[in-house]
Amino acid sequence: MTVLTKICGLSEPESLRAAVTGGARYVGFVFYPPSPRAVAPALAADLARLVPTGIRSVGLFVDPDDEFLEHVVGQVPLDLIQLHGKETPRRVAEIKARYGMPVMKAVKIGGPEDLAAALEAAETADRLLFDAKPPAKVAALPGGNGIAFDWTLLAGRRWPKPWMLSGGLTPENVAEAVRVTGATEIDVSSGVEDRPGHKDPALVRAFLDAAARL
Numbered sequence: 001m002t003v004l005t006k007i008c009g010l011s012e013p014e015s016l017r018a019a020v021t022g023g024a025r026y027v028g029f030v031f032y033p034p035s036p037r038a039v040a041p042a043l044a045a046d047l048a049r050l051v052p053t054g055i056r057s058v059g060l061f062v063d064p065d066d067e068f069l070e071h072v073v074g075q076v077p078l079d080l081i082q083l084h085g086k087e088t089p090r091r092v093a094e095i096k097a098r099y100g101m102p103v104m105k106a107v108k109i110g111g112p113e114d115l116a117a118a119l120e121a122a123e124t125a126d127r128l129l130f131d132a133k134p135p136a137k138v139a140a141l142p143g144g145n146g147i148a149f150d151w152t153l154l155a156g157r158r159w160p161k162p163w164m165l166s167g168g169l170t171p172e173n174v175a176e177a178v179r180v181t182g183a184t185e186i187d188v189s190s191g192v193e194d195r196p197g198h199k200d201p202a203l204v205r206a207f208l209d210a211a212a213r214l
């Protein structure tokens with residue numbers, strides 16, 4: 001079984017190289033200033049130019065306004081926009097139309113009641129990304145918290161758009177996560193870091209190796 005992997009929150013050439021040479025099919029850059037993984041657009045542009053053809057560069061945004069999107073999209077060669085905030089289906093449609101780029105919408109899962117949002121998001125998004133609902137504490141990020149949700153909620157489910165699994169994945173648990181959910185695409189950030197916001201190239205390789213063994 002081929003499982004395609006996204007390594008998110010890259011901000012250094014070394015970890016980007018580990019992702020690219022290790023077989024990642026997507027690399028992600030975080031354009032959300034409160035995140036420890038936030039990267040300046042100019043640096044992201046330099047990194048994205050190192051990404052070979054065939055690997056998709058993903059820009060992660062949280063409730064971005066048009067000015068910020070223009071600032072980033074105008075200088076970083078992106079293939080896919082990931083929206084990880086409270087964007088409505090209408091806003092997703094607007095962003096797709098304005099930038100002519102596919103959009104992946106994050107759907108945050110805390111329990112079975114959150115699954116309906118995936119169907120709603122799929123009305124306009126090109127792809128879905130399932131992540132854990134962030135903890136209800138003031139300082140929590142809207143994603144990238146290294147928290148897994150109950151994977152059995154996705155077991156046996158079908159979705160109208162291609163989807164990716166994220167939330168607390170690690171080299172150790174990724175096989176089980178894929179087995180339970182049936183995911184064919186996966187996304188990791190915190191699980192390949194040695195400290196918040198800093199990717200460890202060895203962990204990036206370990207994650208990609210674990211995914212390649214599936």
Ligand SMILES: O=C(O)c1ccccc1N[C@@H]1O[C@H](COP(=O)(O)O)[C@@H](O)[C@H]1O
Nearest residue numbers: 008035143144146166167168188189190
């Ligand atoms: O990574 C971040 O800092 C981030 C900030 C704001 C929204 C989303 C973010 N990351 C995304 O969250 C999921 C899960 O990440 P993790 O593996 O649990 O750390 C993933 O899709 C990241 O792209």
